[in-house]
Amino acid sequence: MTAPVLPAPRTPGRYSIALVCLGNICRSPMADVVLSERVDEAGLSGLVRVVSSGTGGWHVGKPMDPRSAATLTAAGYDATRHRAQQFAPSWLDEHDLVLVMDSANLADVGGAGDRVMLLRELDPVGTGGEVPDPYYGGDDGFEEVLEMVERTSAAITAALQRLLGRP
Template sequence: MPAVPPQRAEGPYRVALVCLGNICRSPMAHVVLESRLADAGLADRVEVASSGTGGWHVGNPMDPRAAATLTAAGYDASRHRARQYDATWPEAYDLVLVMDEVNLADVGGRTERVGMFRDLDPADPGGSVPDPYYGGDDGFEEVLAMVERTSDGIVAALQAAIESHPSDRAGGGRA
């Protein structure tokens, strides 16, 4: 399992998820990752945000097909509102994970803190999360399976990082 970069400051470890419009892939990943973190007892130690590199959907809920796929799998997709990626995120977040190579280029390329979401996929690392927007419902189900599997890998990597630096990161604000 690849390691995640060290935390920058006190407070929760901050993870940002990025796709194109923030209505399909990154919000699905956001909802699933938050759920997996809660299941692992890390909800108070890891903060998750998502955004899109384009601003077309800012303020809108996620794509109805993405929301329906999440809801059918037992997740709450109702709170999401699309946001646009901000160029300061690589400095503000401990880890920025993008869904595909275009998103990676849009955020300035790979760095210690910026990588591909599926770099942490335990079954099939690397590669892109395909954009299901222009396809059918089966594309959203495929994305959900990738997101669930990869979220488990991210949680494992975060647990290892947090356990290797046992200071109390749950409390206090960011320095």
């Protein structure tokens, strides 16, 4: 797998990634949990900050959707710490990279740019696609999202290791 090229860090030796979906209870918290674990496993936890948010504020302070949490838990992840928060425009200047789940989220944060893109632009499979919202579907949708974020998180982590000069 070839690691994608990430924008340069705003602060040398540190990196901050924000993951964004609609309500911050399904897709972006799943991506946050998985990417955070990959970062920890790579020994980058002191250098890389990962956060998630939603463009809508109606779930602020709540845990992730029980189906997201169950999918993560079944795969061995800890889904208990997440609490939803709302995306703020200031995040565009505070993070090195803002990764959104779909084109509606992309429009909600002001569109694509050097530091703003779809998460799946970094996915080694189906590059450029959207992460489908599993909220109104069955459990298989949550499993599909997990597969997407696991492989994309692996690619992002490899790119972070290269960018931050870590083996």
